[in-house]
Amino acid sequence: xxxxxxxxxxxxxxxxxxxxxxxxxxxxxxxxxxxxxxxxxxxxxxxxxxxxxxxxxxxxxxxxxxxxxxxxxxxxxxxxxxxxxxxxxxxxxxxxxxxxxxxxxxxxxxxxxxxxxxxxxxxxxxxxxxxxxxxxxxxxxxxxxxxxxxxxxxxxxxxxxxxxxxxxxxxxxxxxxxxxxxxxxxxxxxxxxxxxxxxxxxxxxxxxxxxxxxxxxxxxxxxxxxxxxxxxxxxxxxxxxxxxxxxxxxxxxxxxxxxxxxxxxxxxxxxxxxxxxxxxxxxxxxxxxxxxxxxxxxxxxxxxxxxxxxxxxxxxxxxxxxxxxxxxxxxxxxxxxxxxxxxxxxxxxxxxxxxxxxxxxxxxxxxxxxxxxxxxxxxxxxxxxxxxxxxxxxxxxxxxxxxxxxxxxxxxxxxxxxxxxxxxxxxxxxxxxxxxxxxxxxxxxxxxxxxxxxxxxxxxxxxxxxxxxxxxxxxxxxxxxxxxxxxxxxxxxxxxxxxxxxxxxxxxxxxxxxxxxxxxxxxxxxxxxxxxxxxxxxxxxxxxxxxxxxxxxxxxxxxxxxxxxxxxxxxxxxxxxxxxxxxxxxxxxxxxxxxxxxxxxxxxxxxxxxxxxxxxxxxxxxxxxxxxxxxxxxxxxxxxxxxxxxxxxxxxxxxxxxxxxxxxxxxxxxxxxxxxxxxxxxxxxxxxxxxxxxxxxxxxxxxxxxxxxxxxxxxxxxxxxxxxxxxxxxxxxxxxxxxxxxxxxxxxxxxxxxxxxxxx
Numbered sequence: 001x002x003x004x005x006x007x008x009x010x011x012x013x014x015x016x017x018x019x020x021x022x023x024x025x026x027x028x029x030x031x032x033x034x035x036x037x038x039x040x041x042x043x044x045x046x047x048x049x050x051x052x053x054x055x056x057x058x059x060x061x062x063x064x065x066x067x068x069x070x071x072x073x074x075x076x077x078x079x080x081x082x083x084x085x086x087x088x089x090x091x092x093x094x095x096x097x098x099x100x101x102x103x104x105x106x107x108x109x110x111x112x113x114x115x116x117x118x119x120x121x122x123x124x125x126x127x128x129x130x131x132x133x134x135x136x137x138x139x140x141x142x143x144x145x146x147x148x149x150x151x152x153x154x155x156x157x158x159x160x161x162x163x164x165x166x167x168x169x170x171x172x173x174x175x176x177x178x179x180x181x182x183x184x185x186x187x188x189x190x191x192x193x194x195x196x197x198x199x200x201x202x203x204x205x206x207x208x209x210x211x212x213x214x215x216x217x218x219x220x221x222x223x224x225x226x227x228x229x230x231x232x233x234x235x236x237x238x239x240x241x242x243x244x245x246x247x248x249x250x251x252x253x254x255x256x257x258x259x260x261x262x263x264x265x266x267x268x269x270x271x272x273x274x275x276x277x278x279x280x281x282x283x284x285x286x287x288x289x290x291x292x293x294x295x296x297x298x299x300x301x302x303x304x305x306x307x308x309x310x311x312x313x314x315x316x317x318x319x320x321x322x323x324x325x326x327x328x329x330x331x332x333x334x335x336x337x338x339x340x341x342x343x344x345x346x347x348x349x350x351x352x353x354x355x356x357x358x359x360x361x362x363x364x365x366x367x368x369x370x371x372x373x374x375x376x377x378x379x380x381x382x383x384x385x386x387x388x389x390x391x392x393x394x395x396x397x398x399x400x401x402x403x404x405x406x407x408x409x410x411x412x413x414x415x416x417x418x419x420x421x422x423x424x425x426x427x428x429x430x431x432x433x434x435x436x437x438x439x440x441x442x443x444x445x446x447x448x449x450x451x452x453x454x455x456x457x458x459x460x461x462x463x464x465x466x467x468x469x470x471x472x473x474x475x476x477x478x479x480x481x482x483x484x485x486x487x488x489x490x491x492x493x494x495x496x497x498x499x500x501x502x503x504x505x506x507x508x509x510x511x512x513x514x515x516x517x518x519x520x521x522x523x524x525x526x527x528x529x530x531x532x533x534x535x536x537x538x539x540x541x542x543x544x545x546x547x548x549x550x551x552x553x554x555x556x557x558x559x560x561x562x563x564x565x566x567x568x569x570x571x572x573x574x575x576x577x578x579x580x581x582x583x584x585x586x587x588x589x590x591x592x593x594x595x596x597x598x599x600x601x602x603x604x605x606x607x608x609x610x611x612x613x614x615x616x617x618x619x620x621x622x623x624x625x626x627x628x629x630x631x632x633x634x635x636x637x638x639x640x641x642x643x644x645x646x647x648x649x650x651x652x653x654x655x656x657x658x659x660x661x662x663x664x665x666x667x668x669x670x671x672x673x674x675x676x677x678x679x680x681x682x683x684x685x686x687x688x689x690x691x692x693x694x695x696x697x698x699x700x701x702x703x704x705x706x707x708x709x710x711x712x713x714x715x716x717x718x719x720x721x722x723x724x725x726x727x728x729x730x731x732x733x734x735x736x737x738x739x740x741x742x743x744x745x746x747x748x749x750x751x752x753x754x755x756x757x758x759x760x
Contacts, residue, residue, distance in 0.1 A: 002042040028052060029340050032306045036169060037108045044073060051341035057302035058202060074347055075367045076302035077227050083201060084115055086225055086372055086393045088123050089403040096163045096423035097125050097444045104168030105132035112167045126444035128161045133175050162423030165198045177216060194413045196421050199224035201298060221413040222377040227298030228370050230356040235296050239284050260291050288384030305360055313346040371395055378411045428460045431479035435463055451478040470637035471644055488646040489552055489714040496552050499721050506729055507545040513736050514538040516743060525739050530584055530607050537577035543570045544728040548721045560631040560648035565622040568659035572618035574731060575666040578690055580610040582673040585687050618662055625655035639712035664701060670694050686735060693734030700727040
């Protein structure tokens with residue numbers, strides 16, 4: 001039928017002779033149509049041979065004509081890729097990720113699916129089902145076969161599908177309305193009420209003929225894409241005065257009038273038998289919108305622009321070429337020597353403003369520039385409806401403004417007056433949870449699992465949880481980050497105050513012992529084992545106690561440089577003094593043996609050399625450490641979950657353990673020498689007490705290392721301060737307490753007579 005009608009347009013005269021022009025016949029310059037892609041391509045098969053411009057006002061998939069080279073037709077609608085992206089933007093705006101598809105079962109429907117489904121996948125949307133609607137040519141087939149369930153298997157078990165997308169021509173709506181409402185018990189119909197229907201721009205709501213009394217309440221709140229239109233001045237006034245007898249020989253208007261007003265025009269000469277006859281005075285504005293709209297539809301607007309595009313092309317041709325100037329005969333223009341193919345370059349370069357004030361031009365793909373309107377369908381109780389513009393797709397707008405929608409103007413299906421419709425496979429994963437894919441199902445269907453420790457998700461439906469910034473930590477619900485508190489061992493807190501008090505108390509005690517030794521410097525017990533070494537040892541022990549205070553308070557650059565170096569050097573001096581004491585005891589005993597040559601080694605020079613030499617080695621280690629790898633203030637973000645530890649970074653852990661190792665080596669040597677000399681006969685032999693002091697010293701620092709490595713933050717500082725205080729207190733107590741006991745409580749033992757008597 002399409003081929004025959006197209007040939008009629010080109011060659012029809014009194015008789016139908018294809019490819020022949022018989023007698024006087026007007027030249028066909030252009031064709032406007034058709035609506036569907038199948039019709040347009042069939043027409044192109046014939047008019048393409050004659051290079052007749054074809055201006056189509058329908059739409060079809062943008063890739064349908066690529067295999068056929070450059071088509072000779074012009075699209076009066078924007079590129080349909082824009083409509084595909086509009087569907088994606090609409091679904092993303094309302095977070096609809098689980099949608100059903102009803103598609104006409106033809107080539108254009110398959111092309112629609114080929115383009116849309118990859119877009120779904122790229123933008124996180126899934127099709128819950130795809131139902132192909134059979135392509136029927138006539139409404140009568142719908143009505144006669146609506147009980148034939150074999151036409152399509154519509155599954156409504158997916159109750160979570162809140163959004164349905166339909167693609168095809170207007171006949172699909174009749175199929176859906178006919179088939180769904182024919183189901184028994186009305187259960188399936190109820191499932192479809194409350195769904196949001198998304199219509200493509202090919203579809204119009206019409207209620208004519210046998211479907212006149214039908215209602216479309218199930219499509220309440222539908223959202224449709226339409227070609228962008230603008231009110232044409234005078235169009236409504238024209239519709240108000242139109243009459244069915246305006247045209248002669250065209251039965252379309254008469255047939256439409258009879259269907260729209262449910263009347264008939266009686267044959268001439270036949271008497272009128274009832275009141276159902278048409279008078280011709282009926283007014284179109286009295287019809288409900290379902291039967292006739294007083295506003296220009298998108299397709300009509302495209303036809304209107306197509307007519308004016310051809311008129312402007314002809315005007316340009318006649319204005320530029322004198323040989324094509326028209327011959328005016330009466331009120332008609334006689335076209336002479338004009339070939340259809342000559343309109344092509346003029347149409348490609350056409351540019352004008354129509355009477356609605358909008359610019360009209362084609363792009364390089366012969367597509368009309370422009371966008372789409374997003375309309376909301378409001379069904380009225382009398383089965384009429386209104387189309388309300390709620391959004392726009394404008395390709396000429398800036399990025400981010402190409403898609404706009406006004407939610408407040410949308411009328412949703414029943415039950416969604418206050419809450420937006422949902423169309424998801426499952427409930428969204430709330431903040432604090434992440435998506436976990438279900439095996440064997442589409443990616444839109446997933447479980448929600450709580451974030452692992454240390455990670456959060458602060459948005460719905462996040463694929464993965466993420467870690468907080470270094471200076472923050474995850475809250476209890478794992479949906480937000482809380483700033484970490486900077487911590488260090490301060491003087492004000494109870495633990496810091498306790499350690500400070502202990503360090504000061506021990507320091508005062510050491511100073512008291514030093515003062516006591518200075519006061520009794522001439523007594524035998526003070527002179528024994530080198531009085532100067534005792535003074536040096538007491539001063540170093542005093543400094544050891546005070547050095548622990550460097551580890552308290554906020555770490556600064558100078559403090560970090562002094563902490564470990566001062567600790568290592570002072571302790572090395574103290575242990576060197578102990579080593580010198582034990583060595584002098586051992587050498588003194590060896591020198592008393594007959595014929596011994598050790599007498600020259602017994603004296604102050606040896607003890608001073610031991611102290612200075614051993615201390616210089618530690619000073620050298622610390623100097624290299626401070627020069628090459630100096631400690632510095634640092635923030636430890638990771639050791640404690642809820643805290644930022646303000647600490648001194650050693651700079652080099654190796655150098656730190658070298659200092660500890662050397663100090664431990666001195667302590668072990670002192671312990672061994674003292675242990676060997678513990679029973680040597682002497683009046684005030686300190687070797688026994690030094691043995692106990694070194695045993696306590698080594699025990700403290702051997703337990704320090706694993707404890708230090710297993711703690712973080714303030715606990716680590718506390719362990720080091722405690723080790724300093726405990727080991728220093730061990731030296732002070734074990735070495736000097738017995739002497740203080742004699743000086744204070746047993747002064748009679750601290751005399752020359754007792755010393756001589758004990759020697760005898």
